Amino acid sequence: MSILVIAEHDNASLVGATLNTVTAAQQIGDDIDLLIAGNGCDAAAQAAAQVAGVNRVLIADHTNLEGLLAENVANLVVSLAGNYSHVLTAATTFGKNFMPRAAALLDMSQISEISEVISTDTFVRPVYAGNAMAKVQSSDSIKFITIRTTKFEAAAETGGSATVEAVDAVTDSGLSRFIGLSSSESERVELTSASIVISGGRGMQNGENFHMLDSVADKLGAAVGASRAAVDAGFVPNDYQVGQTGKVIAPDLYIAVGISGAIQHLAGMKDSKTIVAINKDSEAPIFQVADYGLVADLFEAVPELEKAL
Amino acid sequence: MPAFISVSKSQRYLLYLSEIMSMKVLVGVKRVLDPQVKARVKADKSGIDLTNAKMTMNPFCENAVEEAIRLREAGSVEEVVAISIGAAKSEETLRNALALGADRAILVLTEEVLEPLAIAKVLKAIVEKENPDLVLVGKQAIDDECNQTGQMLSALLGWPQATFASKLELINGRAQVTREVDSGLETINVNMPAVISADLRLNEPRYASLPNVMKAKRKPLDKIDLIDLGLDTANRMTTLEVMEPPARAAGVMVASVAELVEKLRNEAQVI
Ligand SMILES: Cc1cc2nc3c(=O)[nH]c(=O)nc-3n(C[C@H](O)[C@H](O)[C@H](O)COP(=O)(O)OP(=O)(O)OC[C@H]3O[C@@H](n4cnc5c(N)ncnc54)[C@H](O)[C@@H]3O)c2cc1C
Numbered sequence: 001m002s003i004l005v006i007a008e009h010d011n012a013s014l015v016g017a018t019l020n021t022v023t024a025a026q027q028i029g030d031d032i033d034l035l036i037a038g039n040g041c042d043a044a045a046q047a048a049a050q051v052a053g054v055n056r057v058l059i060a061d062h063t064n065l066e067g068l069l070a071e072n073v074a075n076l077v078v079s080l081a082g083n084y085s086h087v088l089t090a091a092t093t094f095g096k097n098f099m100p101r102a103a104a105l106l107d108m109s110q111i112s113e114i115s116e117v118i119s120t121d122t123f124v125r126p127v128y129a130g131n132a133m134a135k136v137q138s139s140d141s142i143k144f145i146t147i148r149t150t151k152f153e154a155a156a157e158t159g160g161s162a163t164v165e166a167v168d169a170v171t172d173s174g175l176s177r178f179i180g181l182s183s184s185e186s187e188r189v190e191l192t193s194a195s196i197v198i199s200g201g202r203g204m205q206n207g208e209n210f211h212m213l214d215s216v217a218d219k220l221g222a223a224v225g226a227s228r229a230a231v232d233a234g235f236v237p238n239d240y241q242v243g244q245t246g247k248v249i250a251p252d253l254y255i256a257v258g259i260s261g262a263i264q265h266l267a268g269m270k271d272s273k274t275i276v277a278i279n280k281d282s283e284a285p286i287f288q289v290a291d292y293g294l295v296a297d298l299f300e301a302v303p304e305l306e307k308a309l
Numbered sequence: 310m311p312a313f314i315s316v317s318k319s320q321r322y323l324l325y326l327s328e329i330m331s332m333k334v335l336v337g338v339k340r341v342l343d344p345q346v347k348a349r350v351k352a353d354k355s356g357i358d359l360t361n362a363k364m365t366m367n368p369f370c371e372n373a374v375e376e377a378i379r380l381r382e383a384g385s386v387e388e389v390v391a392i393s394i395g396a397a398k399s400e401e402t403l404r405n406a407l408a409l410g411a412d413r414a415i416l417v418l419t420e421e422v423l424e425p426l427a428i429a430k431v432l433k434a435i436v437e438k439e440n441p442d443l444v445l446v447g448k449q450a451i452d453d454e455c456n457q458t459g460q461m462l463s464a465l466l467g468w469p470q471a472t473f474a475s476k477l478e479l480i481n482g483r484a485q486v487t488r489e490v491d492s493g494l495e496t497i498n499v500n501m502p503a504v505i506s507a508d509l510r511l512n513e514p515r516y517a518s519l520p521n522v523m524k525a526k527r528k529p530l531d532k533i534d535l536i537d538l539g540l541d542t543a544n545r546m547t548t549l550e551v552m553e554p555p556a557r558a559a560g561v562m563v564a565s566v567a568e569l570v571e572k573l574r575n576e577a578q579v580i
């Protein structure tokens with residue numbers, strides 16, 4: 001088994017999801033190469049070489065890869081995939097974007113968002129918003145797989161000593177142009193890597209009230225998340241969203257405030273170790289998954305919580 | 310300004326208008342279990358029990374249909390064609406798309422549940438017949454949660470893709486798309502024709518009015534047998550079993566914030 005992991009990085013370092021993907025790769029086999037594609041990504045490649053369990057780091061550093069447009073990344077992956085039995089990447093918006101494209105170009109299927117490796121060709125993946133787990137066996141000669149990162153531990157960031165080899169970048173497809181990225185500014189820890197997350201829902205009533213959650217988050221070193229209803233209503237930006245359509249997270253502690261607990265929200269947080277729900281409706285479905293439930297008005301409970309910490 | 314310039318300018322403008330006005334959009338819609346219904350695993354673990362279950366149009370496809378109709382209402386698109394691949398009952402989903410405003414529909418009939426790669430091959434075959442300028446799909450089907458079809462279709466067609474769209478503008482024969490990504494909002498600009506996959510915030514889908522539901526019954530709906538397309542749509546994956554997810558242990562209710570904090574500190578030891 002030789003496995004190619006497509007890394008996600010910000011040019012300077014690896015995104016955490018890549019470390020989870022390396023662990024999934026290790027459960028399949030031990031001959032693991034990591035591809036760093038980007039424009040000015042040498043530092044990320046050097047960081048990747050330190051990751052435990054990685055054999056070789058392949059770096060494709062080219063202006064064509066600015067913005068990591070799906071067409072160009074997929075063509076690059078296609079140019080390398082023939083040497084591998086498995087191609088893996090994290091089921092992040094980066095991975096979900098180029099991976100099916102690369103697979104289809106080689107007439108391969110993709111096994112989306114696996115939560116468990118059973119064998120080199122058999123995997124478990126959640127379906128129906130996590131209400132069922134499907135065990136599937138693939139007959140493709142190259143297995144294109146995306147990883148549900150919360151289901152795999154992070155590989156050690158250091159301890160490895162991979163070689164770094166340059167690979168040819170592909171020519172620009174000319175199909176698509178990268179215009180820009182606008183990220184919401186936050187000094188807080190990133191949602192997917194935080195060990196504590198406090199999320200607000202429609203019950204927060206407006207964006208201003210999210211500052212109450214910020215104060216609690218500051219004390220706990222937590223990240224702030226939200227339900228889709230809170231994002232749709234414009235209380236907070238889209239990258240706060242937890243759930244089937246947003247981010248899937250599994251922190252040690254998840255505090256849901258004014259969130260009813262719809263299936264689609266649970267899909268993004270029910271693997272958290274400890275779940276707290278604060279809701280004024282004792283019948284809210286969120287209480288069914290909560291380890292600790294508090295029936296209370298959030299406008300009283302949250303300030304009280306902040307003081308008690 | 311000399312007259313000939315203004316004439317040629319307006320001619321060019323007219324040409325440009327007729328070009329954009331004649332645009333055709335193909336929208337992929339999938340019939341799925343209603344998102345409000347909790348999926349139940351069959352006792353024999355062979356799959357999800359859909360007997361008598363409430364089925365509906367995949368929510369992301371509703372966004373795709375809505376966007377296509379808005380483009381037509383804005384005058385940039387002339388025809389909206391909805392397509393579904395599935396069993397005979399998918400006609401309901403297509404009638405729904407027609408009631409929302411699609412002009413006509415195509416149903417590719419198959420009793421088999423196809424993987425996204427196969428769906429993409431079928432869509433490609435239809436694209437080659439219909440020659441749309443734009444294909445809109447949902448970003449993911451909420452049943453199989455693959456999130457692959459749009460990307461695969463654009464790969465097979467050699468077209469650009471713009472996935473997870475929350476905003477779409479057609480400018481000068483190109484599509485400018487805002488995409489919801491993990492770190493915020495990304496903007497790309499793609500050539501046309503293109504495949505675009507809709508996220509939930511692309512728009513707010515309308516409801517079909519009763520008169521439109523009635524009208525939809527008479528709109529054209531072509532049926533094609535999958536076999537007649539002569540494609541290799543064999544699945545690459547076998548589902549060995551479908552299991553219940555592990556259940557969470559029951560929790561407790563606390564009476565006060567003080568009790569909550571005490572439990573988080575001493576019992577759960579997470580703060
Ligand atoms: C295809 C699809 C995908 C989706 N994806 C996602 C997703 O990724 N993430 C997601 O979150 N949702 C998603 N949804 C939406 C989901 O179905 C719910 O609509 C959404 O999660 C509801 O958000 P909410 O709990 O904040 O709002 P509501 O359901 O309106 O709940 C608000 C809660 O706040 C409580 N409350 C109100 N005021 C107070 C107060 N003063 N004090 C205490 N409690 C109070 C209420 O009792 C209520 O329980 C998706 C839906 C679909 C169809």
Ligand SMILES: Nc1ncnc2c1ncn2[C@@H]1O[C@H](COP(=O)(O)O)[C@@H](O)[C@H]1O
Binds near residue numbers: 450451
């Ligand atoms: N059977 C189908 N018929 C028509 N369109 C489909 C079908 N399956 C998937 N699609 C389209 O592809 C999108 C993504 O589906 P998936 O890749 O399965 O998550 C859906 O939202 C539809 O727009």
